[in-house]
Amino acid sequence: MADRIGMNGMHGVPQGARVITRGVVFVHSSPRALCSHVEWAIADVIGAPVSIDWVAQPILPGSVRGEVSWSGAPGTASRLVSLLHGWGRLRLEVTEEPTATTEGERYCVSPSLGVFRAAVGAHGDIQVSEERLRGAIARCALSGASLEDEIVGLLGGSWDAELEPFRYAGEGAAVQWLHQVVS
Numbered sequence: 001m002a003d004r005i006g007m008n009g010m011h012g013v014p015q016g017a018r019v020i021t022r023g024v025v026f027v028h029s030s031p032r033a034l035c036s037h038v039e040w041a042i043a044d045v046i047g048a049p050v051s052i053d054w055v056a057q058p059i060l061p062g063s064v065r066g067e068v069s070w071s072g073a074p075g076t077a078s079r080l081v082s083l084l085h086g087w088g089r090l091r092l093e094v095t096e097e098p099t100a101t102t103e104g105e106r107y108c109v110s111p112s113l114g115v116f117r118a119a120v121g122a123h124g125d126i127q128v129s130e131e132r133l134r135g136a137i138a139r140c141a142l143s144g145a146s147l148e149d150e151i152v153g154l155l156g157g158s159w160d161a162e163l164e165p166f167r168y169a170g171e172g173a174a175v176q177w178l179h180q181v182v183s
Contacts, residue, residue: 021073030065032054053066093106
């Protein structure tokens with residue numbers, strides 16, 4: 001039946017249709033010297049020129065912040081984080097909205113903590129799988145750690161605590177939309 005009506009069985013997405021999602025790269029702090037490199041890396045993934053409106057980041061003197069919205073294929077957020085996290089001097093978040101066939105994603109990157117990744121549902125909530133919850137319960141049973149601390153860890157609490165002051169410092173910043181070139 002699915003073939004007869006031209007669907008591939010994936011939540012009503014027509015067979016052969018390109019799935020597009022969108023997201024945002026929030027660079028909470030970057031040394032000025034890396035700004036053009038950050039733009040080039042994002043442009044390389046998106047396939048379109050990027051020019052971010054960099055503004056001073058008052059939380060970390062000598063650094064700047066900026067953000068850019070993008071649209072492209074699912075997995076774009078992962079590719080962006082793969083390129084940007086290795087520089088070790090950026091604080092950033094990259095989001096990707098869910099589609100009919102893919103989960104959304106949220107990545108947080110910090111020089112001191114590394115990379116945090118979470119699946120995100122249709123309403124923007126972090127989704128924690130049953131197996132990860134069972135693992136947290138088992139770790140508590142073995143180590144005596146609190147379940148609350150384990151759950152905070154599953155939700156990226158350490159990254160949120162570090163990035164929160166940087167987020168507030170960037171309120172009111174302009175947002176640019178970029179669209180991935182589809183060939």
